[in-house]
Amino acid sequence: MRVLAAMSGGVDSAVAAARAVEAGHDVVGVHLALSRMPGTLRTGARGCCTIEDSMDAQRAATMLGIPYYVWDFSERFKSDVVDDFIAEYQAGRTPNPCMRCNEKIKFAALMEKAIALGFDAVCTGHYANVVPDAQGNLELHRASAWAKDQSYVLGVLTSDQLAHAMFPLGDTPSKDLIRAEAAERGLSVAQKPDSHDICFIPDGDTRGWLADKVGISEGDIVDTEGTKLGTHEGTPGFTIGQRKGLHIGTPAPDGQPRFVLEIRPKTNTVVVGPKEALDITEIAGTSYTWCGLAPENPEQEFVVEVQIRAHADPVPAIAQLVGGELVVRPTTPLNSVAAGQTAVLYVDTRVLGQFTIARTVSDLNVVATA
Amino acid sequence: MVAYLDHAASTPVRPEALAAYTAALAHAGNPSSVHRHGQTARAQVEEAREHLASVLGCEPIEVIFTSGGTESINLAIVGLYRAAVESNPARNRIVVPEAEHHATLDTVLWLQQHEGAVIDWIPVDEHGRIRMDALEATVQREPHTIALVTLLWANNEVGTIQPIDEVAALAAEHLVPLHIDAVSAFGHVSLNFAQLRTESGAVGGSGLVALSISGHKFGSVPGVGALVVSRQAHLEPLIHGGGQQRGLRSGTLDAPAIVSMSTAALVVQKTHEVEHSRLSALRDATILRIQELIPEAVLSGDRATRLDNNVNFTFPGCQSDSLLFLLDAHGVSVSTGSACQAGVAQPSHVLLAMGHDERGASSALRITLGHTTTQAEIDEFLAALPEAVDRARRAGTTA
Numbered sequence: 081m082r083v084l085a086a087m088s089g090g091v092d093s094a095v096a097a098a099r100a101v102e103a104g105h106d107v108v109g110v111h112l113a114l115s116r117m118p119g120t121l122r123t124g125a126r127g128c129c130t131i132e133d134s135m136d137a138q139r140a141a142t143m144l145g146i147p148y149y150v151w152d153f154s155e156r157f158k159s160d161v162v163d164d165f166i167a168e169y170q171a172g173r174t175p176n177p178c179m180r181c182n183e184k185i186k187f188a189a190l191m192e193k194a195i196a197l198g199f200d201a202v203c204t205g206h207y208a209n210v211v212p213d214a215q216g217n218l219e220l221h222r223a224s225a226w227a228k229d230q231s232y233v234l235g236v237l238t239s240d241q242l243a244h245a246m247f248p249l250g251d252t253p254s255k256d257l258i259r260a261e262a263a264e265r266g267l268s269v270a271q272k273p274d275s276h277d278i279c280f281i282p283d284g285d286t287r288g289w290l291a292d293k294v295g296i297s298e299g300d301i302v303d304t305e306g307t308k309l310g311t312h313e314g315t316p317g318f319t320i321g322q323r324k325g326l327h328i329g330t331p332a333p334d335g336q337p338r339f340v341l342e343i344r345p346k347t348n349t350v351v352v353g354p355k356e357a358l359d360i361t362e363i364a365g366t367s368y369t370w371c372g373l374a375p376e377n378p379e380q381e382f383v384v385e386v387q388i389r390a391h392a393d394p395v396p397a398i399a400q401l402v403g404g405e406l407v408v409r410p411t412t413p414l415n416s417v418a419a420g421q422t423a424v425l426y427v428d429t430r431v432l433g434q435f436t437i438a439r440t441v442s443d444l445n446v447v448a449t450a
Numbered sequence: 451m452v453a454y455l456d457h458a459a460s461t462p463v464r465p466e467a468l469a470a471y472t473a474a475l476a477h478a479g480n481p482s483s484v485h486r487h488g489q490t491a492r493a494q495v496e497e498a499r500e501h502l503a504s505v506l507g508c509e510p511i512e513v514i515f516t517s518g519g520t521e522s523i524n525l526a527i528v529g530l531y532r533a534a535v536e537s538n539p540a541r542n543r544i545v546v547p548e549a550e551h552h553a554t555l556d557t558v559l560w561l562q563q564h565e566g567a568v569i570d571w572i573p574v575d576e577h578g579r580i581r582m583d584a585l586e587a588t589v590q591r592e593p594h595t596i597a598l599v600t601l602l603w604a605n606n607e608v609g610t611i612q613p614i615d616e617v618a619a620l621a622a623e624h625l626v627p628l629h630i631d632a633v634s635a636f637g638h639v640s641l642n643f644a645q646l647r648t649e650s651g652a653v654g655g656s657g658l659v660a661l662s663i664s665g666h667k668f669g670s671v672p673g674v675g676a677l678v679v680s681r682q683a684h685l686e687p688l689i690h691g692g693g694q695q696r697g698l699r700s701g702t703l704d705a706p707a708i709v710s711m712s713t714a715a716l717v718v719q720k721t722h723e724v725e726h727s728r729l730s731a732l733r734d735a736t737i738l739r740i741q742e743l744i745p746e747a748v749l750s751g752d753r754a755t756r757l758d759n760n761v762n763f764t765f766p767g768c769q770s771d772s773l774l775f776l777l778d779a780h781g782v783s784v785s786t787g788s789a790c791q792a793g794v795a796q797p798s799h800v801l802l803a804m805g806h807d808e809r810g811a812s813s814a815l816r817i818t819l820g821h822t823t824t825q826a827e828i829d830e831f832l833a834a835l836p837e838a839v840d841r842a843r844r845a846g847t848t849a
Contacts, residue, residue, distance in 0.1 A: 108775075149775055152796075196845035197772060 081200040083107045083246060086186060087140060087148070089133030091262050091269045092205030092249060094140035098265055099248035100203045101144050107203070109141035109148040112190065114157040114279070136269050143267055151193070153185055160184035162280055166293050169316060172345045173420020173436075176233070176390075177278055183236040191244055201246045206230045209250035210242050218242040219372045220431040224251045232390045235424035235434035239372050290316035299348030301328060304341065304444075309352065315345050321358050321416030328352070341442075343418075359413035359443040363388070363423055368406045368435030375432065378406075384425040384432060386410055388417055394426055406435045413443055452781035453827035457759060457820030458606060458634060459785055463710070464669035464821065470713040471671050474706035481703045482692060494705045498712035505715040506661070506678055507642030514677045514695050515708050519633040519664030520553040522677035525699065526629040526660040527557045527600055529685035531567060534597035534627070537684065545588055545599040545626075547572040547580045548803040551606055554631060555799070558600075567597070576805050577752040578610035586620060593624035600628070603635035607787035607800040607816060608751030609760025611639065618650035622657030627683065629660040633675075637668035637718045638726070638757045643678050652680075659683035665711035668718050669821060674707035721821075729758040729819050732828060736761050736817065739832050744839050750801060750814060759819040762787060764806070765839055768813050772842035777815075780834040787816030809847055 083105040085097035100107045111134050134150060141148035161180045168175035191202045207223035208231040220242055223229040237245065252258055255274075262270035277284040296314025303309055310328040312318070317325075322340040332338055332354070339358055342351040363386070375382050378401040385394035386408050397410040408423060417440050425432040454462070463471075474494055479487030481495045496510070503510040516522045527544070534541040544558050544567050561567035570588045573581045580601060589596065599621050604611040614630065621628035632641060647658045659680040666672035679685055679698060691700030718725075733756075740747055740763055750762040765773060770786035777784055787798060797811035817831065 147778065149771065151771055193772070193845045197776060197841055 081105045082198060083201050083203050084190075084194040084199045085109050085146070085203040086190065087111050087137040088205070089136035089140075089269065089272075090205065090275065091259060091267070091272050092207075094137070094144075094205070094267050094269050095258050095262050095265070096203055096205040096246075096248045097140065097146065098144050098261075098267070100246060101146060103248070105201075107144070107146045108199075109137065109144070109146050110190070110194075111137040111148070111150045112157075112185065113150050113152045113154055114161075114185075115154055136272065140267050140269055143265065151190070153189055156189050157181070157185055160189075165278075166290070168420050169290055170294055170345050171420075172315075172343050174320070174418035175420050176422050177280070178390075179233050179236060179422055182233055187234075187237055187241045187245065191241065195244060201244050203246040203248060205249055206234060206247050207249050207252070208234050208247050210245055210247060213373075217373050221250075222426070222429040222431075223249070225253050228252070228255055230390070231426075231431050232387055232422075232424050235371055235422065235431050236369055237371055238369060242372060287317040297348060299350065301326060301350045301352055303338075304351060304353045304357065309338075312350050315343050315348060315350060318343050318350050319416075320418040326350075326352060354444070357442045357444045358416055360410070360415070360417045360440045361413050361443055362407060362409050362441035363414065363417060363437045363439070364405050364407040365423070365435040365438040366405050367438070368433060370433040371431045384408070384427055386414070387424045387426065388414055388421055388437070397425075399425060405439075451826070451830050452783070453830040454783050455817045455819065455823065455827060455831055456783045456785045457823065458667070458787075458816065458818035460666045460672065461669055461820040462822050463666075463671055464714050464717050466717050467670050467710045467714040471706045471710035474709040477705070481705055482694060491703075491705045494709050495703050498705075498708045501712040502676060502715050505712075505719045506663070506676075507644045507646075508678050509644075509681065511696070512643070512678050512681055514679050514699050515703060515711075516675045516677055516699060517673055518675040519631075519662055519667070522662035522664070522675045523551070523553040523600075523629075523631055523633075524557050525677050525688050526662055526679075526685070527554065527598065528561065528688055529698070530598040530627050530629060530660065530683070531561055531565070532686040533684040535565070536686070538594075540595050541597050542566055543568045543570055543596045545570045545572060545585070545596055547574055547585075547601050549574045549578055549605055549607075549800040550600070550602055551631060551633070554600055554602075570596075572601075574803050578605045578608045578750070578800060578804050579752055579755070580612050580617070582613060582616060585617065589620055589624050589626060593626050596624075596626045598627045598629055601630065603630050603632040603639065603641075604757050604760075605751065605800060606634035607798060607814075608762045608804070609634075609756035610752040611635070611755045611757065614646070615650065618646055618652065618658045622651040622653070625653075625656040627656050627660075628652075628658045629662070630658065631662050633662055633664045633667055634757065636663045637722070638729075638759055640722075643680075647680065654682045655680070655684045660685070665707070665714065669714040670711035671707055674704060674711045676711070725821065726758050729823070732819055732823065732825070733758055733761055736819075736828055736832075739828075740835070743832065743836050747839075750804065759823075761817040761819075763815055763817075764801070764810055764813045765815065765842070766810070766813060767847060768839055768842035769845065769847050770812055770814055772845045773815055773838055776838035776841055777831070777834055780830070780838070782831045782834050784831070785816045785818070787814055812847070 083100045085107050087093045087109045138148050161177050165175050165177045207228040209221040222231045259270050281289045300308045301310040301312050318340050336354050338352040341353045341357050381398050381400045384397050384399045386397040387394040395410040397408050399408045421437050422434050423437050424434045479491040481492040499510045499513050503513050546558050548571050562569050572585050652658050661678040664675040687698045689700050694700050747763040747765050797808045801811035
């Protein structure tokens, strides 16, 4: 196969490319330029997007003996990922930019361009497995090592995308083995630190970055009845479930601590309430996709596990498509769910699909939408 | 079969230049040392300086060896600017066309940001030719406040040759120092520094005073270039130290590289006439074939007044990096012509200055020929082009 290896400059994508080469594929390395004005040196926990990272990727490609190119996706990245991230926050939702990048850039813009230029597959360093079922339909499964599993951020892939995706690291038991393998192959990125932060917010200060982009102003902190309890300095800094830093003078009538339940940027309001109101018993959204084959009859209740963050534990749940809205009721309440987050549905290790959470219902029957 | 058609980026080392280089490498000694080893090395350098001066039409003392084109251009621009401002703080204007090489653009922008330079940008027309009316108007306006005029002899991306005689005469008339970036032109045009100075009426430290060249563009080993600096020019050094080369460029002289460059220059001079007609014919045939194969492709740059080795087309609906990738897969090396940032082809600022929009400026391919280019290489490129254009068009321009 003609394989395009997306190479960030990190150790995972370098080893993934190496394995694709070793499997006998005709591999070309491509680094995605996501900024028109890349920084020179890597800073903090950033693992891509600087000139240094591009050079790391090129060195790895050279070591593997494969051609290497840099393709410019900066415009698409800005409109589909960065601007989307800002707009979602402004709408009161908590977006996942890595997911958006997989959906719009790596497995869309890049994959489409690759296929048009004659490639059969795009190879990345994600930890996940694509395997056929008995009929040959492709399924996405969790990586063998659950600690490194990245199937959550790939939950948005469709059948067509799975058919052109290659994840050579999916069956690796641990990251240490990848580093050891990289060292053995003579790749200079073997000991390069992992990236953690959002790549376009290099210092990790999401709050400061957002404040800079959208501006912040003082607003009200209210309870679920709408009664004003205090003042905040701007919504971007708050996360659902946050307890500290609210600075509300008067205690709650029941003397219990209060937590952030909802953020309403349109009215610049932060809603707080008791811990129980964070226990979410129902999540729902109309923006959903199936990963591989869709369930045969989604209008009937079906049993799944639902995961709402990249590294959250999956929770057993009952799902059902009701009038175009995918409704999921976990058997034990989910904690601290924000609208805009992605819920990925699993059946055992298989990714069934995903949806963007638009509506939540708490144990106290507080309905939040954004 | 491979085809190397990116000679404007770097042309292969000429066999004579390589032989001269390796022979010179065998000598020990610093050209600045007084003992016989040093004197031998010095003799190599000075002989090379004389050879190069004879080719460039200047005096040996006027040849300043540098590490390459970018250093030569920096020394010329920053050196002339600082000397001008030192003589008169009001003399802080730099006149520069919009479609220059980044070695010039980034240098004048740096002087603007850090040393108070005022930049007078001169537009180019749709063929990349400098707008002489704009240049005249700019130079005539308080010429005593102009530190220097700098421009490309020929545009490195689209190959358009500038009316250098007219520019040199204008600078001389208004007593403004002029630097010419001849990095892409040398070897492809007839060039004589003293003659151009005399015929344009330059006197003293004004008119044409400096001219940059780069060795690896004409068949020397890389890492060496030269700045011709008129003995009457006022120019401050950038690199200080042992005071070599009139104190304008300190640092131990790289004798083998200098010998290699002067040898290449002698070969260029000897073969220019024959090579010029050979390359011109190859260029014209290539342009015609591309137009036949891809009727939508648009030639950039002046059709007639262009470098003998430059072909530059935009391919509507294609992205340069897709074309480059597809041709590379066929063993054909060409260029987008524009500068790279971390290996990313940016929209060409030259094509933007010529009036293209961003999409058009990102659809260019530059094919440049040189002393090793054969018809077979051109045929290899032309054979791969239609399918590459077709595929690149399908890959789109949206990325």
